[in-house]
Amino acid sequence: MAEKKTAPQTLEDPGDAALKAMARMQAADPGSAARMYMAWFEGMGEIGREAAQFAAERIAEDVKTQHAILHCRNPAELMQIQREFLQRALDQYVAEGGKLVQMGNEILEEAVAKSRQ
Template identity: 50%
Template structure:
């Protein structure tokens, strides 16, 4: 009985952090504009989250200093209304930025219309 072992098969190197990225095809169609816009979008989201955390802390501080239930309810209601308004404005900003990103990423597509 001849047993032939296959030595040509190589096991993937589990410790190679770049191994997963080697089979990816180039994304040159995206260009630097796409990544710059993505960074702007990320910055906008980060700024918004930081602002909301600041509002959360201020509200907690105000709640700790409330002297009555009605005062605490007023603080909570103001917090909720402000959060709702800010999220609504931010959603609009992100939608607008995303739309602009799509147009800038493929300028040749917009000229066909």
Template identity: 50%
Template sequence: MADKSSTQDKTTTAADAPFNAMTQLQEAGLGSMMGMGTAWVEAISDMSAEVASFVAERIKEDVKTQHEVLHCNNAADLQHIQAQFIQKAMDQYRAETGKLVEMGTKAFGTKQD
């Protein structure tokens, strides 16, 4: 009679995927990720919320600009609308990048010179 322990089918399910991924990271030398701590996880969550808020704000600007373009009367107005849109986008992306760098610096405990 065959040994049941050696003939049991070892199947994995989709629910096992996160566990398997964590195990692979630990085996790759990243060690236990349980020590990350809630502060770090909260910081990452805050950064994600910041990015989502920024994207929502940029979408509002896109819609506003499209509305202005649809109601402009001449090429000069169109150029002005486009120039304002580009300038505001650059300013907002620059500011957002600074926020995210600052948040990341705090989250990872690194110092900037």
């Protein structure tokens, strides 16, 4: 029995598909794309501000921890300071990651809604 040969399938790059969709939307209503872009850029600015604020808060935590380490009196106290620092950092990074994902979802929803106005 002869083997059946099929032509290789090519998958469309998701980025290309998104660009094509944007081009179609812009051609149909140039204002909708502009509204969507503005909402997107404003939202990305909010994410940037949030990330900068988080970084500043984490630096403050680092300084506070360094101060505590410099003033600790024994290895057990040092280990406790480090353990608390790591736990607090983990909790804060997880919370911030969730917050940024939520912000990204909200930005996307708003941008799509503005493109339909």
